[in-house]
Amino acid sequence: MQPLTLSRPQLVYLAFGPATYHQEACFSIVSALAHLDTSAGEALDIQVYTDNPQPYSHLPVTVHHLDEATRTAWNQPHGYHFRSKHVLLRQVLQQHPLAVLIDTDTFFRKSPLQLFQRVKPGSLLCNAIGGRYGENQKCLLYKNLLNILQARALADCQMPLVNSGVIGLTREDAGVLDHSVALMDEFHPLARSAYTLEEFCLAVAAYRKLALAECTDVIHHYWSRKAQFRAKIQAWLRKHGDQPLSAAALADVLLVNDQLPRPPTLQRLGYKALSLTMPSRERQFARELLYGSYPYPNEFDRACASAWWDKALENLNARYGRMEPEQLRQCLRHPGLRLSLGARRKDIEAHLLKASQR
Structure with missing residues (x-):
């Protein structure tokens, strides 16, 4: 040494x-x-x-x-x-x-x-x-x-x-x-x-x-919910990895906060109401997908989207067994969920179908 x-x-x-x-x-x-x-x-x-x-x-x-x-x-x-x-x-x-x-x-x-x-x-x-x-x-x-x-x-x-x-x-x-x-x-x-x-x-x-x-x-x-925090950090590195000590990079460090991104209370209540229209086994899955898809004002919170989706699928599989691709498609095409996910639904479906094959 x-x-x-x-x-x-x-x-x-x-x-x-x-x-x-x-x-x-x-x-x-x-x-x-x-x-x-x-x-x-x-x-x-x-x-x-x-x-x-x-x-x-x-x-x-x-x-x-x-x-x-x-x-x-x-x-x-x-x-x-x-x-x-x-x-x-x-x-x-x-x-x-x-x-x-x-x-x-x-x-x-x-x-x-x-x-x-x-x-x-x-x-x-x-x-x-x-x-x-x-x-x-x-x-x-x-x-x-x-x-x-x-x-x-x-x-x-x-x-x-x-x-x-x-x-x-x-x-x-x-x-x-x-x-x-x-x-x-x-x-x-x-x-x-x-x-x-x-x-x-x-x-x-x-x-x-x-x-x-x-x-x-x-x-x-962040030993818990590691995927979400890693997603924030990777987004920061993509933006500032070449100049990690620049004024902009150091300012953005404060935006990579210790909170899991969650939509506002009224939005969460709306998601909960929507999920009640779905089969009981898919309700939490739907809410977690929507949490990940919310347009957070903090760019590093938005970077957690795919981590939320992966965790949603992981939790669903852990509770009810591995979901088959066709079941996954049917769930994502539920009218209420499809409307709520909007233009992101196709990206989410492609992401989760790929994840389900790993």
Whole structure:
């Protein structure tokens, strides 16, 4: 690793794999810079560890090429890819007094320096503090690990869970990452299919040792409804990808907001009334299609249209089984829905028929 300035906060990204993750990371970085008050002297270093440096060429970041062999080694012994987050942050903290590792599917609402104000000795900054470990007793992590954790006095049902979309620590507390990595290595065979194992092990490692702080007011972590937020970000990149730090690009960052686009209340009531004329199984599907087709004044909300349509079909198929192409055509040609969708109906039909064949 390169020696870096020690006095500035370190914002760290780990981005690899499909282009989508790099798009997310680029927008997250620009949103951090857009909220940075440089006139007040605010500054930070942004480190990107990635298998593809090219997407970051227009950004003021330090890129560290992450080859496949290194990342594979970070994921051993079980090939658990979230393990690399903790390994990376541990290495960064060997060089810097404090650092924040942030997931790519995030964007900032406020200055990123507000994150670092919450990173103090004796504390762990996470994205969000969740419920208690014992609240969901059907969870695999509860059923398979509770007795082990209690026997070793590592955790109990009152332990708060955390969302690790953000992990911020000082160097003095970096040992919590060694502990969390060891727990991942031990528990992965017992909870192989638990998607949240990584952040669960972080919660266990920090329990009774570190105070927890969260930052949902500073960043939006769009782990839910990801398709809609990705659509907004991709629209921003199509418009500003060549000049991501121009005045226009930074102004448009504020339009990529953390709200799912929804029509006004009266419009939604009208959509609901229309859907009542359709078979019960198709009502929610119709409303979601109409939500996506509404002419939102915000151009980045309008960019969510196809994501809404895809989600509508996904929800319908999940509830009632896969809809056949002819059934889909009949639904879209219902007189009320056909009239409401107007000129967009043919585009929606073509899009959904193509999606249904994937």
